Amino acid sequence: MSFDLEKIRGLFPVLHQEVHGRPLVYFDNAATTQKPQSVLDALRNYYEHDNSNIHRGAHTLADRATRHYEATREKVKDFINSRESAEVIFTKGTTESINLGAQTFGRKFIGKDDEIIISTMEHHSNIVPWQMLCEEKGAKLRVIPIQENGEIVFEEFEKLLNPKTKLVSIVHASNALGTINPVKKIIQSAHEIGAKVLLDGAQSTSHLEIDVQELDCDFLAFSAHKLYGPTGLGVLYGKREILEEMPPFLGGGEMIKEVSFEKTTYNEIPFKFEAGTPNIADVIAFGQALDFIQSLGKKQIKAHEDDLLSYANQLTKDIKGFIPVGTAADKVSVLSFNIQGMHPFDVGQMLDARGIAVRTGHHCTQPLMHRFGIEGTVRASFAVYNTKSEIENMAEGIAKIARIKNK
Numbered sequence: 478m479s480f481d482l483e484k485i486r487g488l489f490p491v492l493h494q495e496v497h498g499r500p501l502v503y504f505d506n507a508a509t510t511q512k513p514q515s516v517l518d519a520l521r522n523y524y525e526h527d528n529s530n531i532h533r534g535a536h537t538l539a540d541r542a543t544r545h546y547e548a549t550r551e552k553v554k555d556f557i558n559s560r561e562s563a564e565v566i567f568t569k570g571t572t573e574s575i576n577l578g579a580q581t582f583g584r585k586f587i588g589k590d591d592e593i594i595i596s597t598m599e600h601h602s603n604i605v606p607w608q609m610l611c612e613e614k615g616a617k618l619r620v621i622p623i624q625e626n627g628e629i630v631f632e633e634f635e636k637l638l639n640p641k642t643k644l645v646s647i648v649h650a651s652n653a654l655g656t657i658n659p660v661k662k663i664i665q666s667a668h669e670i671g672a673k674v675l676l677d678g679a680q681s682t683s684h685l686e687i688d689v690q691e692l693d694c695d696f697l698a699f700s701a702h703k704l705y706g707p708t709g710l711g712v713l714y715g716k717r718e719i720l721e722e723m724p725p726f727l728g729g730g731e732m733i734k735e736v737s738f739e740k741t742t743y744n745e746i747p748f749k750f751e752a753g754t755p756n757i758a759d760v761i762a763f764g765q766a767l768d769f770i771q772s773l774g775k776k777q778i779k780a781h782e783d784d785l786l787s788y789a790n791q792l793t794k795d796i797k798g799f800i801p802v803g804t805a806a807d808k809v810s811v812l813s814f815n816i817q818g819m820h821p822f823d824v825g826q827m828l829d830a831r832g833i834a835v836r837t838g839h840h841c842t843q844p845l846m847h848r849f850g851i852e853g854t855v856r857a858s859f860a861v862y863n864t865k866s867e868i869e870n871m872a873e874g875i876a877k878i879a880r881i882k883n884k
């Protein structure tokens with residue numbers, strides 16, 4: 478598809494509505510993106526025509542549902558360029574993907590006095606599962622500091638690496654700041670001392686081209702709902718040789734080969750990690766979301782979003798009282814800010830009154846907010862369907878709001 482913004486917007490029914498009498502401007506894309514009609518149609522089509530359980534059925538509907546479900550796994554494989562689709566595990570989302578990693582890889586390979594490295598800008602879902610593991614095992618969590626502009630201090634990361642480091646689990650792109658971390662370098666350094674690397678790709682997969690073979694990450698976690706797909710669905714990619722060594726996560730149907738009361742043998746990957754009836758409809762619909770992204774190409778998407786971000790920076794930078802939070806050189810399309818003298822929530826409410834949807838608060842990154850000595854920020858995050866005139870509308874709103882306290 479060529480980059481025709483009006484045509485792209487036409488694919489997203491939710492965008493065409495008014496909020497408080499103003500056209501909706503949806504700038505909360507880092508929380509979740511809107512869904513194109515093809516995703517909505519796929520959900521409906523599944524329930525209207527194909528609804529049945531997968532993998533075991535001898536009948537036509539089950540066969541159709543299974544083929545469509547597994548076709549999405551193939552699409553994910555292509556999307557992240559994994560070697561094989563067996564390395565793609567469906568989960569409930571990034572959160573479950575990271576917990577899966579902690580409860581299986583972590584429990585087996587991380588022991589007393591071992592170390593796990595994360596960074597200051599992690600989402601709570603890439604902090605708490607590791608803290609829980611460390612508490613259980615007597616392992617240690619080490620944290621990479623960040624600079625004032627929201628970039629990690631790479632030399633400090635290198636100093637933290639030592640033979641006890643078993644895992645580096647780091648966000649690829651920060652949801653709160655937009656910072657893109659130098660993950661290729663991080664992975665190389667971690668591998669030199671024999672540590673594995675998990676990338677939290679919740680925010681990077683929708684903006685950046687991802688090639689897990691080129692990056693050489695050991696795990697990649699992400700969520701479908703931030704990729705124009707349905708909620709309640711995510712992926713954990715893992716290298717085959719590591720997944721095979723990992724014990725299962727949840728026990729139940731699908732994940733077994735044979736069960737007796739004495740002993741159970743487990744299924745092959747990825748099914749070993751997909752116990753129970755999965756989220757069939759949403760997986761199938763996710764395939765449509767991936768098709769949508771691939772039809773445009775990440776390069777075009779990123780170029781458009783970069784354009785929006787630099788326009789937003791340009792229009793807001795001279796507003797009196799406007800304080801940007803996170804000014805790294807390499808960013809995804811996230812504009813996080815505060816307005817001098819105002820609570821982020823109040824700013825969010827005032828923007829909502831203009832029909833503009835932004836996120837306010839700590840963005841599930843409380844330690845990061847502590848690092849900056851703030852309670853939270855206002856976050857505008859842009860997606861493929863956003864426009865420059867929407868940015869102008871927001872900048873006008875911010876300028877008006879800022880004038881209340883910054884005359």
Ligand code: PMP
Nearest residue numbers: 570571572600602652677679700
């Ligand atoms: N990590 C990051 C960087 C995120 O932005 C999010 C979602 N805000 C998550 C993890 C968790 O994703 P989910 O809620 O879809 O599990």
